[in-house]
Amino acid sequence: PYSFCSRLTAGSVIDGETGLFVEKEDPDLWYEKIKYLIEHPVERRRIQQQAHDYVRRERILGRKARRWYDLYSRVLAESTETRTREKRPLVSIVMLTFNALEYTRRCVDSLSRHTSYPHEVVFVDNGSTDGTKDYLRDVVAANANYQLIDNETNLGFSAGNNRGVKAAGGQYVLLLNNDVLVADGWLESLVSALERDERIGMVGPVSNYVSGRQRLVLDSPAGSPDVPCQDDESYYGFAGTVRTANRGKVTPRRRIAGFAMLIRKALYDDLGGLDERFGSGNYEDDDLCLRVREKGCAIMVDESTFIHHFGSRSFKENKIDYDASLKKNEELFRAKWPEVDPDWLLEKDESLVQVLERKSREGAKLIEQGDLENGRRLCEEVLLEDPTKVEAVYGLGLIAHLKGDLLEARNRYQQAVSLKREWSPVQQSLALLDMAEGDLKAAQHRLVQILEKDPHDLDARRLLGQIFLEEEQFEAGIGVLTGILKDDPNDWQTHFILASLYAEIDKMQDVKRHLEAVLAANPDHAEAREMLHKIG
Known part of the structure; x- marks a missing residue:
């Protein structure tokens, strides 16, 4: 309820009744009038109500508004922002x-x-x-x-x-x-x-x-x-x-x-x-x-x-x-x-959010255990209720990956990225896909980005070490992997990678040392037990 141009509002603004009149385009006067309205909400509502009543009584709003709407439409039509908005x-x-x-x-x-x-x-x-x-x-x-x-x-x-x-x-x-x-x-x-x-x-x-x-x-x-x-x-x-x-x-x-x-x-x-x-x-x-x-x-x-x-x-x-x-x-x-x-x-006993969270965890556990069909069923049930549940989208990507359908896996992983770009597990899975397809540079780039945000991400560090080994940058790869063991001496996955590496170059004492570390942390690791048995 305020005005700045007498030509537009002549006769319709009564100062203090249907608006606050500013005689000239003076920013300081504008500021004072607006400040007054903000600080006096009761007065603001009174003026606003009287302005509404005046407009209804005099029937002036429609006649003027149409003219100004047509003018503004022609001006705004030239705006890039307006053209963008109109596409929505x-x-x-x-x-x-x-x-x-x-x-x-x-x-x-x-x-x-x-x-x-x-x-x-x-x-x-x-x-x-x-x-x-x-x-x-x-x-x-x-x-x-x-x-x-x-x-x-x-x-x-x-x-x-x-x-x-x-x-x-x-x-x-x-x-x-x-x-x-x-x-x-x-x-x-x-x-x-x-x-x-x-x-x-x-x-x-x-x-x-x-x-x-x-x-x-x-x-x-x-x-x-x-x-x-x-x-x-x-x-x-x-x-x-x-x-x-x-x-x-x-x-x-x-x-x-x-x-x-x-x-x-x-x-x-x-x-x-x-x-x-x-x-x-x-x-x-x-x-x-x-x-x-x-x-x-x-x-x-x-x-x-x-x-x-x-x-x-x-x-x-x-x-x-x-x-x-x-x-x-x-x-x-x-x-x-x-x-x-x-x-x-009405979700009185348990919210749908809680139900889907539980199903997502159960699905992930089934996939980890190799029960891919029941894992898929749970992921699809979750996505029927919440298509944006990133864990379920990722779960379907893992299933496709494990079944060798790399195109479907990548599509699912990319969908998960669109929902939660910074989520480390999906970026690591994409890095594994890159590695499987021979694009080690792309995989390395993803892992470096992960580690820039979280230098202590063991999974990303382990994968990066493997990429260096694949590229025959052995010193860099071993440096990354031994660095992991310095932070976590019981990381059996890293011990197994090093055991496999040393087995290729016949460093049997190192192989034995790392395999024993694997079994100390994970006694059920059958492959490590078999390798240790073979080398006596």
């Missing part, structure tokens, strides 16, 4: 409204200030009577990428959203409640999470008011789980803290709540949208999630995107009996999905 898939945000004007206004303001990713907004009003329709008409008139579907009666949550999605033009659809606040980077991050793998069908954020394991619970001295957001502005700072702490963290869920769901539009259409039998709301999101899973698509949560949810405002503002709706729809849900335990769906 459009997101259609579908927002259902049914009264609760105060929350809709706050949500739209938050959306307009903090959404830079290419998007359109499809408002679907379900027969509001509190001024929401007039407000939305003004907002749509001022924004070329907004549209309004005006229902005369309340079609319900599912039917209303389905109608909005039908009108949507984006590749992705985001169902967003009208009682939320969003922060900078929210939509970019959700889209990035969805695009991590084509097998991810749907993504949601974390929040303060949500059922299941999307709720962000904080540890505090008082033991309170409440998120510290006392007002709208404090939310934005907290959301930034969550973004920094969890940047890039995406985790699997069996279901996500319907207050904010990003889904591929083709998938939504293929599923037939939300089941309209669930009426005004509750359980339609659980039902959709189960159908997404039946299609073989994963459901993920972007842990770095925190969306503030005021919670059930349409129910409260319209005096709808939430408990009665919940009970009715629970009966419908149980009849439709009799085999599904709601507690299992």
Whole structure:
């Protein structure tokens, strides 16, 4: 609520009432006015509200906005940044409204200030009577990428959203409640999470008011789980803290709540949208999630995107009996999905993250033991729920490697690298592939990079020593391997490599010494025992 150009705002800005007027382009005056607004949130909201009321009353916003939108579009079309942004898939945000004007206004303001990713907004009003329709008409008139579907009666949550999605033009659809606040980077991050793998069908954020394991619970001295957001502005700072702490963290869920769901539009259409039998709301999101899973698509949560949810405002503002709706729809849900335990769906006893972590460990152990088929089965089960689980991708790479399918192994390893570039095991496996294919320089380069980050990585040091030996750089190779034994005298793998090397040049005393060290550390090493037996 401030202005700098009298020609653009003549007659519309009343200083101290509908804005703060700056008579000339003086940076110091700008600073003082903006500082005043930041430091006086109550006054800022008062001025903002009066400006909104003035615009609605005078009907000036739409006439001016269209002219300026056309001008800005022509200028921005020449920008390289704009051309890059336009290549990104459009997101259609579908927002259902049914009264609760105060929350809709706050949500739209938050959306307009903090959404830079290419998007359109499809408002679907379900027969509001509190001024929401007039407000939305003004907002749509001022924004070329907004549209309004005006229902005369309340079609319900599912039917209303389905109608909005039908009108949507984006590749992705985001169902967003009208009682939320969003922060900078929210939509970019959700889209990035969805695009991590084509097998991810749907993504949601974390929040303060949500059922299941999307709720962000904080540890505090008082033991309170409440998120510290006392007002709208404090939310934005907290959301930034969550973004920094969890940047890039995406985790699997069996279901996500319907207050904010990003889904591929083709998938939504293929599923037939939300089941309209669930009426005004509750359980339609659980039902959709189960159908997404039946299609073989994963459901993920972007842990770095925190969306503030005021919670059930349409129910409260319209005096709808939430408990009665919940009970009715629970009966419908149980009849439709009799085999599904709601507690299992909500992950009450054990999180899906924990389940998949355990399966990944079991799969790795089976592969190590040589049970490749059962190891493969577990890895594939994990990837069905979480296509980004790097340990399972790597496990499939190891299986292909052990079976001699080097092309498949490399493809899997490269996929694992794209998920976790700095992970040492996959880089070492790629080095082994390079060695198998005769590209010792590439293998050496990978290992050197690993050791630059962790000079004490024994596996990488051991492989590097072997590469030097393969290249007949014996002094360098033996130097690396003996250096390992200096740090870890019981490293039986290095002892065995040296025993094999000395056997080739008939240094039998050294062979015996190293084989005895192998068996002292690993008594079940059959090959070492056989070699020792042969040399007496």
